[in-house]
Amino acid sequence: MSLQGASSTSTATGPRASSLAIPGLSMAGGPRVTMSPAKRQWERLQQALLARKDRLSQWVLPRATGMQRASLAPTIGLAGQLTTYQLEPETRFDCDRVRVIIQEVFVDNLERVQYDELAFKRLGVQIGEEVRSRIKRLNFDRYRLVCYVQLVQRRNQGFYSRARFLWDSERDDCASGYFETAHVFASCLVLGVYKE
Missing domain, CATH: 3.30.1140.40 (Tctex-1)
Structure with a gap:
């Protein structure tokens, strides 16, 4: 029995359509994608973070755009100051x-x-x-x-x-x-x- 004959005698929504499907292909001809619930939740979280990223980056670094934002991000310390990596004090505690x-x-x-x-x-x-x-x-x-x-x-x-x-x-x-x-x-x- 050929695949072509089987698809002509059955409907795409019927119960036999899933039994005749070739593993790895959907009825539309593209690859079938099944996703676990944890992966779906992870992707939704990533999309939500990407949607908020522009609003947050405009607040933190208003003048930096694109590649500038990426290059400045590691140099900003916790207090909002640029890190200088100065290991010795200029004026010691007296x-x-x-x-x-x-x-x-x-x-x-x-x-x-x-x-x-x-x-x-x-x-x-x-x-x-x-x-x-x-x-x-x-x-x-x-x-x-x-x-x-x-x-x-x-x-x-x-x-x-x-x-x-x-x-x-x-x-x-x-x-x-x-x-x-x-x-x-x-x-x-x-x-x-x-x-x-």
């Missing part, structure tokens, strides 16, 4: 100058103050922000500053504080300062962590 700033801020804010639990919560944050803003004026380029302030009521007790961090010992550094009055003990730790 611990002595930072210690002087810590002492000045402590004297300005704590010299004649009585301990008050509610007021000292705000005062600790205020001291940390003031120390950090004064250190930023020293222009330690590419350093992230972490300022840790502790204010404790003094009642003839001991005070023990410890901090441990993981950092690059060649580029990162820290400075600390302490201040005591009859009513208050204050400590401040400032970390200068270099951002490559």
Whole structure:
């Protein structure tokens, strides 16, 4: 029995049409494509991402087009700055100058103050922000500053504080300062962590 005779006696939509089909060919003559549900879902996801790509790329890189967009994409860092791969800081973190700033801020804010639990919560944050803003004026380029302030009521007790961090010992550094009055003990730790 030939294929030509079988197709003339049966209809294309009948039950015998699928039994007479040649494997790999559809009734239209092209290759038969069967796709798993996971692959269909993956292709729909790819199409949705491609549809959104133009809107997102116009928002992130408004002036770059086509090949420019592809060449600029790997050079943009997480903070939106261009990466420079600068391994050494231009201005190193100077611990002595930072210690002087810590002492000045402590004297300005704590010299004649009585301990008050509610007021000292705000005062600790205020001291940390003031120390950090004064250190930023020293222009330690590419350093992230972490300022840790502790204010404790003094009642003839001991005070023990410890901090441990993981950092690059060649580029990162820290400075600390302490201040005591009859009513208050204050400590401040400032970390200068270099951002490559």
